[in-house]
Amino acid sequence: xxxxxxxxxxxxxxxxxxxxxxxxxxxxxxxxxxxxxxxxxxxxxxxxxxxxxxxxxxxxxxxxxxxxxxxxxxxxxxxxxxxxxxxxxxxxxxxxxxxxxxxxxxxxxxxxxxxxxxxxxxxxxxxxxxxxxxxxxxxxxxxxxxxxxxxxxxxxxxxxxxxxxxxxxxxxxxxxxxxxxxxxxxxxxxxxxxxxxxxxxxxxxxxxxxxxxxxxxxxxxxxx
Numbered sequence: 001x002x003x004x005x006x007x008x009x010x011x012x013x014x015x016x017x018x019x020x021x022x023x024x025x026x027x028x029x030x031x032x033x034x035x036x037x038x039x040x041x042x043x044x045x046x047x048x049x050x051x052x053x054x055x056x057x058x059x060x061x062x063x064x065x066x067x068x069x070x071x072x073x074x075x076x077x078x079x080x081x082x083x084x085x086x087x088x089x090x091x092x093x094x095x096x097x098x099x100x101x102x103x104x105x106x107x108x109x110x111x112x113x114x115x116x117x118x119x120x121x122x123x124x125x126x127x128x129x130x131x132x133x134x135x136x137x138x139x140x141x142x143x144x145x146x147x148x149x150x151x152x153x154x155x156x157x158x159x160x161x162x163x164x165x166x167x168x169x170x171x172x173x174x175x176x177x178x179x180x181x182x183x184x185x186x187x188x189x190x191x192x193x194x195x196x197x198x199x200x201x202x203x204x205x206x207x208x209x210x211x212x213x214x215x216x217x218x219x220x221x222x223x224x
Contacts, residue, residue, distance in 0.1 A: 003032075003041070004048040006220050014214075017207035028207060031075050033199075033217030035060050039067040045221050046072055054096075054215055058087040065091050077215055079130055082106040094118065096156045096196055096215075099131050101143065108147035115149060118156035118196045118213075121178065123171045129158055134178055141182055145189045152187075154194025154212070155179045159202055168202055172209035179210070 010030065018025045032050040034042040035057065042053060042064050053068075055061040056078025065074070075094040085106045088095075098104060098117040107115055119141060120131035132140055137155070144150050157175050159168060175197055182192040198206025200219035207214065 003044045017204040021208040029213045031215045037221050058084045085110050108149040111149035114151045116153040121157045123157045124160045141190045152190035156196035176210035
């Protein structure tokens with residue numbers, strides 16, 4: 001199945017999730033995760049109408065950037081080492097993994113204009129997951145005001161790999177509550193209107209619980 005057909009199926013599921021939760025599908029941004037596919041497959045995604053592409057390694061981003069340049073809106077969705085910031089900063093519009101001041105400082109230093117960042121939250125508390133504990137997010141974001149090139153677009157999380165829908169919904173709801181709390185702080189540098197959560201296996205639940213950005217790889221650009 002080509003990417004255009006997969007996108008058609010994905011859009012049907014997005015509409016179903018939005019109908020179930022009283023939301024507008026136009027409020028959902030799909031980030032096609034291209035980290036496991038070829039440059040040609042990424043181009044196919046772009047031609048199918050997927051304008052937002054996500055990479056999690058600077059090498060992968062560099063390869064696809066050379067192939068597609070700035071035609072897509074690029075998202076860096078993986079853990080980002082401070083020393084790698086210089087390799088990606090002039091290519092991406094969004095960074096989904098801001099979780100420490102040392103990284104914010106490096107982004108601020110290297111960026112020529114404000115970068116839209118998602119603060120990563122470890123909502124499940126798993127040791128294997130990166131991100132800030134929920135109780136530290138507010139003070140961390142307040143402290144980002146010192147960096148003129150950091151704009152907090154929203155929050156991001158990675159869900160645990162579990163089959164319990166009720167437990168998943170609980171985590172998604174906690175993220176939505178946290179995002180709302182930050183937005184209501186009315187911080188100039190942190191409008192925090194967006195919520196990046198949900199992937200191929202759980203994006204419908206994520207949308208029903210408030211996601212505005214979903215990161216979809218296998219179900220969209222995965223090779224058959």
